[in-house]
Amino acid sequence: METLAIALLAFFTTGWSVLAGADLGTGMLMPWLGRNDRERRLVLASFAPFFLGNEVWLVATAGVLVGCFPTLEGELLSGQYPVVVALLAGWILRDAGLWSRGRGPGPRWRAACDAAVACGSWGVALSWGWLLAALLTGRPYAPATGATALLTALAVAAVFAAHGLGFAALRLTGLPYERARRLVGRSGHPWQSFALTAVLMGGPALWAGTALPLAERAAAPGTLGLLVPALLVVTPLLVAVQGWIWHTFRHRVTGPSYL
Template sequence: MNALGWGLLLAVLLAGWAVLDGAVQGGVPLVRALGGRDDPRRRTVLATVAPFLLLGEVWLVAAAGVLLAAFGHAEATLWAAGYPCVVALLVAWVLRDAALWLRSRLPSPRWRQGWDGVGQVASLALPAAFGALAGVAWVRFSVVAGQADGGSGAAQALAVALPTVTAGLCVATTRVHGALVVAARAPEAVAREARRRVRRALVPAAALATLAALGALDVAALGTSSALLAAAALIAAAGVALAARFDLDRGAHRTGAVRAAGPVLAVVPVVATVAVVGPQVLALAAPPTVLHGLTWPVLAAFAGVLAAQAVTWRVLVRPLGPRTAVFL
């Protein structure tokens, strides 16, 4: 498998993580809003997104492995440019998981509410850190490729503004995605309130996608022409969000636009980042002999992961009912 194949594999793994773990990132902050002080109701909200937790993390770990093995130079560049974002992402990831696993270990209401608060903050910080890291990569890899002057005023302004916009975009898109998953799997009383939350979040998500598209156009103006594809993807995602808002306004919550809004918005930051930095990352790939030597072991492991996740999906991901097993 050549560098392009490895790049596509990395993109698929990141997209899978964004969709699966994005449901958890967006669902956990709704525990307090939808559950109130009723612990069984809070656990119901958690149970709607709990099956996605381990499924999604497998994809992120696999993506990190592919990045290190096939694109070590790109990883080093990203680490140097976005070190604070990487640390924030890892800390938020650990705290989010700790909150989910520990919150039900003791019956104390204060214990559970405290961990719910930690989980809520960490679940907002995790997509924000990932989005900021993506924004850093947009600017940094253009500079590394020699397509832009890192000391120019335009590049410096983008280096500050773009990570802020992409961080907000990831928070908003995961909020929509997570609320839609809760609405799809929860009992009707909870699902109805979740749909209200979706409706409120769609316009901000569309606005942030549009701002990110403008940022992508600025990156393209600096010489990274592939950023035009990112701008097109972001504008399309904003259109899907607005179409979903229109359908919800008229009381239709089972339309194609509403069902597509969650996955489309969850994955669009990854798609846009791949479009912007893809050519530069491929140029920094490992030598062909290394890539070819890793191909079959990695593809075999990937096939095994897909099979295991397909079985897990069929067992765990279905609407909640009286006999649904809850492990959080």
Template sequence: MEIFVLAFFALGYLVLAGADIGVGMALPYLGRTPGERREVIAAIAPFFLGNEVWLVATAGVLAGLFPRLESELLHGNFTMVVALLLAWVVRDAGLWLRGRLPGARWQAFWDGAIVAGSWGLALSLGMILAGVLLGVGGPVALLGALVLAALFAVHGLAFAALRLQGALRARAALPSGPSSGGAGEWRTYALTSVALLVVGVLAGLRLPLEPGTSGPLLVPVVLALLPFLVAAQAWVWWTFRHRVSGPSYL
């Protein structure tokens, strides 16, 4: 049961947060003016905070239920973990601060922070996953990280194509190809989601998943909270199911 809980949160983070990471990576391509970039950011504005809960929950489950694995991952990937946290802070700072003051330079600086932070998140996650999957570091792991970063980018483009309209949707839908009714966009999003799930599962199979002694106490608590988390996520997706029609609060 402990393994199920860890897999649920870790895989959920890859699929859900992978979309807003990918949108941030593709921001210069999708949004070519300040107004367009703000509309692109509006596509992920209702979701990114909720998606980050899954990363926090994954870290909590690792520390509480798999202390040995948490220690090995932290010490074996210390540089990448620090890079991930820094990229997370930079990306979120960009999202929160870009619209707080007027001025093209101010907004351009924080838009750059969003892009840099998103790429940092994708590459640091990619390095960690590639290191686990391949069992090596260095250039080989970097190559694997670049492949995974490209997967995040395509995943984000598919998500953006489902959320945007007009010319922005057409740019985002490039990997999906021409289709009517958004079928190609949903197909691309589903395929990239499955690909991220496969990467996560394969990485999990290579990890020493030996639960600690706190499982009997913590697992019932986590299972009791899961329905509320899933219900909240479903509510957010249902509430913001329509395509973006203008800029958001960010």
């Protein structure tokens, strides 16, 4: 059961990195992809159907960590408290900007919400890189510091942005598409770039997981015996819903979203 619990944790963490990395990366570059209100609404429309479903993977990751590895969860989250707070703050800021954008009084309000989306997306990406820096340097129970932490956080954020560009090149039209395509490159299909950055998004998360003493910190066999089978039943449903969303909204966007 410990092996299955570890596999589930790795699956959900990698899934969040790849899926949410697309909408976060696009949000990071929204001020550059969209130069006016209509273009920014088009950029929002490219990931609006996906971001809530993608966030479920982060919630599932936290659920597996809390339920199957409670001791490790306490040690890790207490040691990485500043990083977790920064990540959650960025997440809340990004979502607040998304949900509030269409409910304000005028263009200044929308501009402020767009800034919240971009800044919050950068905050999540940099915080995730900061967390990975601690794991990759062998200090999972204390925030990473120094040049290594800074460079790792910036490198991870750059991969988020590249992943978002690949996603934008698949979904956008008009001038925002041209801007995304200019950086992605015109050789080959946009899916090639997106697939490459997906590997780059998921790889560090799996590598960082090897630094955690997962098998030694697993919950009692009785607890795992209840949780793991339930997770194995729910996981295919989550994958099926995610697949349906991506299939339904597989076409390029040509107009603004509801946000």
